[in-house]
Structures are given as C-alpha cells and as structure tokens.
Amino acid sequence: MDASAFSPTRLIDKKCVPCNLKELRPMSEGAAHTLMPQVAEWNLVNDDGVMKLRRSWTVKTFTKGLEFFRIVAVLAENEGHHPDLHLVGWNNVTIEIWTHAVGGLTENDFILAAKIDKLDVLDLLRRKPSD
Numbered sequence: 215m216d217a218s219a220f221s222p223t224r225l226i227d228k229k230c231v232p233c234n235l236k237e238l239r240p241m242s243e244g245a246a247h248t249l250m251p252q253v254a255e256w257n258l259v260n261d262d263g264v265m266k267l268r269r270s271w272t273v274k275t276f277t278k279g280l281e282f283f284r285i286v287a288v289l290a291e292n293e294g295h296h297p298d299l300h301l302v303g304w305n306n307v308t309i310e311i312w313t314h315a316v317g318g319l320t321e322n323d324f325i326l327a328a329k330i331d332k333l334d335v336l337d338l339l340r341r342k343p344s345d
Contacts, residue, residue: 225252225321225328230295233315233322240265240318253327265319266312267327271339276304278338283307285333293329295322305340 231238246258246265256267273279279301286309290296300308311327313320 225249225325226332228321228325230293230322230325232294233313233320238313238316238320240313240316241320246319246324249321249324253324253331255331256327261310264312264317266310267319267323268308268310269327269330270306270308271335273305273307273338274340276301279305279307282335282338285335286330289329289333290326293322293326295326297326297330 243258243265250256250258253267256269259266259268271282273282283299283301286297286299295311295313298310300310302308309330311323312318313322
C-alpha cells in the first residue's frame with residue numbers, strides 16, 4: 215500500500231478500523247515514513263522483517279508504570295487495537311505497535327501512536343535532569 219492510499223486527515227482525528235478486513239495489508243516502508251512526522255517521538259524499527267513503531271518512557275515508580283499502562287489500555291480498548299506493553303527495570307516502559315493480523319504496520323498503528331502521544335501522563339513520568 216503506498217502513501218497515496220492514506221487520507222490526509224490528521225491521525226489523531228481518525229479511528230482504528232477492524233484488523234480482520236480482507237483488504238488490510240501491511241504498508242510499505244515508504245508509506246510509513248510519510249506518516250512518521252505525525253508521530254515524531256516514535257521510532258520506526260524493523261524487527262526481524264516486521265516493521266513496528268516503538269517508543270520508551272521513564273516513569274517515576276513501578277506503580278506509575280502500571281498506571282501508565284492502564285491509561286494506554288483504556289485507549290487501546292476504545293480503539294480496538296492493542297499494543298505490546300513492556301515494563302523493564304521497574305521504571306522503564308516501552309510500547310511497540312504493529313498490526314499482528316497482517317504482520318506489519320497499518321494506518322491503525324499510527325493512529326494509536328498519535329493518540330497515545332496525546333494522553334495526559336506527564337505526572338507519571340520522571341523529569342529529565344535539565345527540567
């Protein structure tokens with residue numbers, strides 16, 4: 215699927231579509247790069263041939279990490295699109311998003327990433343030393 219197949223509407227304004235649609239296919243790396251500016255804090259990664267979006271945060275405490283995941287889980291349920299959530303070393307959280315049903319990235323992944331970026335979670339995050 216090339217970038218021209220995606221509407222110019224902002225990702226944050228869209229809703230994820232069901233992943234069981236027959237026409238849903240993984241997007242090309244070029245198409246993914248055209249959407250990356252809307253999720254600039256995320257990294258586009260190739261994990262053994264599977265393109266994914268990945269982003270990490272540092273939270274204040276272990277329980278703040280669990281709260282962070284609860285907030286993300288509510289969004290994921292509402293969108294019907296579920297990321298992989300990782301809590302490592304008690305305060306490092308990482309989210310990986312890709313459409314498991316197609317084995318790669320779809321617009322759904324970018325929609326979810328854009329919406330995660332807008333969640334009110336600043337009070338859960340550890341401040342950088344320069345802050």
